Amino acid sequence: MTMLNFDFELLLPVLYQGALVTFGLILVSAPFGFLNGILIAVGRVYGNRFISTLCHGYVLFFKGCPLLLLLFIIYFGLPSIGITFTAFTSAVIGFILCNGAYNSEYLRGGIQSIPSGQMTAALSLGMSRNQAIRNVILPQALRRSLPGLSNEFIYLIKYSSLAYMITVVEITGAGKTFATKYFAFFEIFILIGLFYLGLVTIAGYVIGRVEKRIAIPGFGRK
């Protein structure tokens, strides 16, 4: 390996800034993507025909639309009809829309795997349908969907790098600019790769902990 043809001290603050933006993208997108997924899934399973069809259409559209294209439409396209977002906001919106669509699929599977007797029993105690969904169905469905949701979260970490394509200087973008300047693609991209690997590993660990934490004897293992 050749000597590094750039100064590490110059690189680190650049990557640090980029990493902060990457964290920002993920930490804002993930919770809203999660909520979005719940709303869409509940709408699909429990909504009236109109809501259910709407939610189904939503899922079809955002699963079918390449994420990069979606980001282009939001950031470059929408201004032409007078809707303008910053690059960061555009990226977050795109991620939430896409992440929510996929999350909703896992959650829908989770909801539909809960025996109908659970709803019946909840209603028979005087719960409204909404109360039953919140207190009985979702707590169980979420546990069943957790493996799928975790996958989506890991994907989100990785596809957050697409934000660079609409000028958000997250870590991949920051690294790319730096690498171009010093012609050090290999070292820098390897370094950034390790960053994502670290992030995904930590996420996997945290998810594992959560899974243990909310595990219930005999539940989901039938």
Added chain:
Amino acid sequence: MMTDEIILRVEDIHKRYGENEVLKGVSFDVQRGETKVFIGPSGTGKSTLLRCINQLTVPDSGYIWLNGEEVTHAGPRINQYRQKIGMVFQNFNLFDHLTALGNVEIALLRVKKMNRQEARKKALMELEQVGLSDKVNSYPAELSGGQAQRLSIARALAMDPEVILFDEPTSSLDPELTREVLEVMRRLARNGMTMLIVTHEMGFALSVANEILFMEHGLIVEKGPPSEIPTSQNFTRTRQFLGSFQD
């Protein structure tokens, strides 16, 4: 324990699923403190009838009255009526993600809007009633069938219902566990709980019921006090059914 006060009135209930007319006009009155037992061949609409009473299944026509208030066509008020009509299911339908305590507490907290201490106190009391004081923190998957069914009875009792509907509460239990559940139900009957029970446990039915109602093809075809079953003209068809049961 029975009084003359009519607590539940079921009036000319009809229900069809497509071509299949499941209930063809079922009517009866229930007095406070009474235990009525429904028997009859499979598929005659016993479960459907119970589910119509608390509107889990909406009848096509007919009326349900609880304490003189109409439960059919109640709109959103149905949730208030359902609190007063407990229900116990053949396969328990316990909330699998909650402990025994949680199963009893949840509706107290969310429906009755009790505070944590009140709900907990009430739930513990109900669990004690059904002999589950040592299982408070167990999850449904950790309970035997008999314990699970007693828990679901406690869950229903916690709402202080006016009447409890039991749909074959012991049909998925072996004889040993059946006995412990029937024991709890027997005690409820003695303490004046109003109960409508669908069951195949004839011994229990004969000793606890104030009235036996024999259903067939969506109608109540014979009914009367259990003491009349062996001899009365009223129970010819029932005797035939029970006879074939024993063979």
